[in-house]
Structures are given as C-alpha cells and as structure tokens.
Amino acid sequence: MTDAELAATFLTIGEEYERFRPGFPAEIAAAVAPSRVSSALDLAAGTGKFTEQLVSRADRVIAVDPSEPMLAELRRKLPDVTALIGTAEAIPLADAGCDLVTVAQAYHWFDPEPASREIRRVLTAAGRLALIWNGPDPRCTWDSDTYLIAHPHQDDEPADADHDADALPRRDVPGFTQVDSIRLSWSERITRADYLNRWMTVSTFLAADEQQRRELVRRVEAVLDAHPDTRGRHTLHLPQVTDALIYEPTV
Numbered sequence: 001m002t003d004a005e006l007a008a009t010f011l012t013i014g015e016e017y018e019r020f021r022p023g024f025p026a027e028i029a030a031a032v033a034p035s036r037v038s039s040a041l042d043l044a045a046g047t048g049k050f051t052e053q054l055v056s057r058a059d060r061v062i063a064v065d066p067s068e069p070m071l072a073e074l075r076r077k078l079p080d081v082t083a084l085i086g087t088a089e090a091i092p093l094a095d096a097g098c099d100l101v102t103v104a105q106a107y108h109w110f111d112p113e114p115a116s117r118e119i120r121r122v123l124t125a126a127g128r129l130a131l132i133w134n135g136p137d138p139r140c141t142w143d144s145d146t147y148l149i150a151h152p153h154q155d156d157e158p159a160d161a162d163h164d165a166d167a168l169p170r171r172d173v174p175g176f177t178q179v180d181s182i183r184l185s186w187s188e189r190i191t192r193a194d195y196l197n198r199w200m201t202v203s204t205f206l207a208a209d210e211q212q213r214r215e216l217v218r219r220v221e222a223v224l225d226a227h228p229d230t231r232g233r234h235t236l237h238l239p240q241v242t243d244a245l246i247y248e249p250t251v
C-alpha cells in the first residue's frame with residue numbers, strides 16, 4: 001500500500017479518532033506559539049486535537065484537512081475556527097496571511113516539495129512553521145513493540161529514528177531552516193480496551209482487511225499479555241514523547 005493510500009484512510013474516520021487519539025501537552029503549544037499571533041493555520045488539523053490549543057494563542061485560527069468526517073468533529077468542538085477542506089499541496093488560502101502554520105502528526109503524509117512551497121506561500125515573511133508528533137517513549141518497551149507492529153517501516157516519526165528519548169529531534173523541510181526543537185516526556189493512564197481502540201485509528205489498521213486487522217490486534221494483545229507492566233492489567237500507564245520542530249523560511 002502506498003503512502004497516499006494510507007493517508008486516504010483518514011477520509012473515512014472522525015468520531016473514533018477524536019475519541020481514542022491522545023491530545024497534545026499545553027507546554028508544546030506554549031513553545032510553538034510563545035506570544036499571541038494574528039493568524040494561525042493548523043494544517044492537516046484532523047478533529048482539531050492540536051487546533052484547540054491554538055484558539056487562545058491566535059486572533060484567528062484556520063483548520064485545513066482533506067477529511068470531511070475529521071472536520072465535522074472539529075467544527076462541532078471548535079465552532080469559532082474556520083475549517084476548510086484542502087490539502088497541504090493546495091492550501092485554500094491567500095498568500096502571506098498566516099503568522100504560524102502548525103502540522104501535528106501529519107507532515108510525513110505530505111509530498112514535501114509542493115507542501116513546503118504552499119506553506120511558504122501562505123506564511124508571512126516573519127512567519128514560522130511547527131511540526132509536532134506524539135510518539136512512543138523508547139524507554140517503554142511494550143509500547144515501542146506495539147508501535148513497530150503498526151509502523152513496520154517507522155515512517156511515522158521525525159527524522160531521528162534513533163530511539164533516544166533525550167536526543168533533540170531534527171528533520172529537513174525543503175525551503176525552511178530548523179531554528180528550534182522541543183522534546184517533552186509525559187504520560188497518561190489508558191484502559192487496555194482504549195489502547196487497542198487507539199490502534200484502530202492508525203492508518204495501518206484502517207487500511208487492513210478484517211483478517212489482517214484481527215492478526216494485527218492479536219499481535220498487539222500478545223505484547224500486552226507478555227510484558228510484566230501490562231499483563232493482566234485493566235489500566236495501563238503509558239509514557240509518551242512529544243516533539244515539536246520549529247522552522248523559519250530559508251532566506
């Protein structure tokens with residue numbers, strides 16, 4: 001299955017994504033938008049899990065995503081945000097109107113050259129781009145093992161796939177210079193059932209047929225049943241790492 005086909009799996013999901021996917025720590029939004037801006041675009045906004053953090057940090061917040069079910073959830077939750085169908089490669093906005101573009105959990109789905117050109121086009125001259133990813137804490141072996149079941153090619157994370165929780169993340173973006181990066185460790189409590197439900201919202205599981213999905217779930221359950229931190233537990237303690245990579249247009 002190609003990346004484009006995997007990305008298209010999000011066209012059919014909204015409610016479950018909103019219910020089971022994690023949000024983002026407020027510290028990350030504070031680092032991405034340390035002072036209030038006039039206009040912020042959350043690109044590939046999905047159901048608005050990062051967009052909601054921008055509402056108190058920008059006079060105008062715009063959300064763009066190709067998935068109508070995702071944006072339906074976002075509109076319900078954030079009625080004051082302008083939500084537009086569109087893609088990173090063809091952003092439905094005028095030139096030079098955004099002080100900040102954020103992309104949470106999605107830059108890896110973009111075609112980098114046209115998307116970066118479009119992001120540059122909609123940014124003001126002093127504007128910034130922030131790429132954000134939640135990911136497994138490499139020190140948590142059971143979650144890292146299930147992550148590898150869902151991401152056998154590890155293409156869902158920033159460039160430094162070195163599994164070092166203390167390393168600062170880097171990723172090249174055409175036409176941009178990385179000026180900062182933040183890595184934050186945090187944790188949540190999640191029931192085993194919701195942990196499994198969360199995996200159902202990941203592209204590999206969405207793209208799988210019934211038999212393949214049963215096999216993926218069986219493998220995740222086998223990890224949970226084998227590890228001493230998860231075996232027989234109803235509630236799991238799940239460490240997370242969130243990366244934010246900040247860029248300015250290269251002059």
Ligand SMILES: C[S@@+](CC[C@H](N)C(=O)[O-])C[C@H]1O[C@@H](n2cnc3c(N)ncnc32)[C@H](O)[C@@H]1O
Pocket residue numbers: 007008010011021043044045046047048049050064065066067070086087088089103104105106109110111
């Ligand atoms: C994993 S979800 C992330 C959603 C949201 N940003 C979040 O963090 O919860 C990936 C999102 O990227 C969107 N997407 C996929 N390909 C895209 C593209 N080429 N341009 C813009 N959005 C895209 C999907 O529709 C989906 O909503």
